[in-house]
Amino acid sequence: MNAFDPAALECLAALADAGSFERAAQQLSITQSAVSQRLRALETGLGRLLVVRSRPLRLTEPGKVLLRYARQMQAMRADMSRELGAALSQDERLPIAVNADSLATWVLPALDEVVLAGQREGYGLELVVDDQDFTHDWLREGAVLGCVSTVAEALRGCSVTPLGCxxxxxxxxxxxxxxxxxxxxxxxxxxxxxxxxxxxxxxxxxxxxxxxxxxxxxxxxxxxxxxxxxxxxxxxxxxxxxxxxxxxxxxxxxxxxxxxxxxxxxxxVLLHWHQWRLSAGGTGQDGAATGAPQRAGTLDRIGRALAEGAAQALRPAAG
Known part of the structure; x- marks a missing residue:
């Protein structure tokens, strides 16, 4: 199996989400044996252990690297479906991490239109909640596609937008x-x-x-x-x-x-929005686009909605 086979990467993402082979199989609507076979083929092809078989299972560092690409693949698939006007066979899960105080005050109104669009276009926005000093760890480990964080410096391959205070x-x-x-x-x-x-x-x-x-x-x-x-x-x-x-x-x-x-x-507390840079042409080693100009995709729409909502709800960063 190709190390970057979409089905194998989808399997890895499901294991990270579900925490067990049984629940991952249910999420993918395949057998538990098929999940094990896909993961084994992925690990064999890479020559790396990707998942520690514990309860709940956890990803190794190489597994976290691949998970980041699996998340980006999910977001790009949602973009492709939207642009082609095709409904996805099941909701694509687009997870982002936010801090609890932002969620309780300004994030939900900011994302309202994005969530309604997702209902029409077949993707589901998932909000992961953590302290604003720790949401960035979720992005680094590949568990989410974007985050609201106090961290100001962008990860390699990511963009960062100041939101306000x-x-x-x-x-x-x-x-x-x-x-x-x-x-x-x-x-x-x-x-x-x-x-x-x-x-x-x-x-x-x-x-x-x-x-x-x-x-x-x-x-x-x-x-x-x-x-x-x-x-x-x-x-x-x-x-x-x-x-x-x-x-x-x-x-x-x-x-x-x-x-x-x-x-x-x-x-x-100064907040920033971080997201992976997704491009129709892919990314190079430095995270820059190597092909067509970056599309205004689903993840970009989420980022714009959060920036607009923050501009109305938060104080300017220099305030």
Whole structure:
């Protein structure tokens, strides 16, 4: 089998998605034996182990390299179908990674038209959620075709577009302030009150405290609430101080259910859109197009939609 046989690459992508041979076979509507044979032929042709047979299975570094090409192949196939006006036999899966706060505020409205177009044209947009400092890892490993990330430098073979600045502010409920901060939040009490944290990757609260009080690596009392909207509701309910996007806090600040703490202090997170450069003529070793000019394909449409949505929702990068 050719090492870059489309069916073999599709099999590798299904294994990465499904995490097991059984579920990959179901996803591809073939037998589990056929999945094993395609993978074995791919590994034999390359002379490399591509998948570690664990539970869940995981890709080796060579497997991740091939997965990136498999994802690009899926996106180009969706483009070809759209340009030819042909319906795909099944929805092409076009995964992108976004941070949870962007997903909860501006990403869904930005992608609305793209998702509706996908329903008509036979491709399915899949959103993978991670912290904005880690979404880039999904792109590097080939698990997604694009990502919203704090990383500014493009990977080889990728393009990067600045999106704007997401500003984070510290807020708490009036009841919490009255009970825990009658004299306000200051250097003497910031370490004794609870702070709401999304997960162990989240450090916005620490960054905010560092900026507000000039403290390096502050030790804070953390209460983990690992869902964006639940995190905001916990602040409204008085569970602790939340450091959240100003877009999310706005309605509760407006109706008095939240109060801004030191409103002159804020954490500005610069976001960028990264995507693989796909071209009708393919890419060279440096990732540049080697054939026809780059098409305005499906992945480009996603990138444009996100850039337009971010321009309306986020602060300018220099703000």
């Amino acid at each position: 997401m500003r984070y502010v510290a807020v708490a409920s009036p009841g919490f302030v009255a009970q825990h901060l009658p004299q306000g939040l200051h250097r003497g009490n910031f370490a004794t009150v609870p702070w709401l944290v999304f997960n162990r990757k989240d450090d916005n609260h620490s960054v905010w405290v560092g900026q507000a009080f000039g403290v390096h690596a502050p030790r804070l009392r953390e209460r983990h609430v690992p869902a964006t909207e639940a995190h905001a509701r916990a602040a409204v309910m008085g569970w602790g101080i939340g450091v959240m996007p100003e877009q999310m806090a706005a309605r509760w600040l407006a109706n008095g259910e939240l109060l801004a703490l030191h409103p002159e202090v804020h954490v500005d």
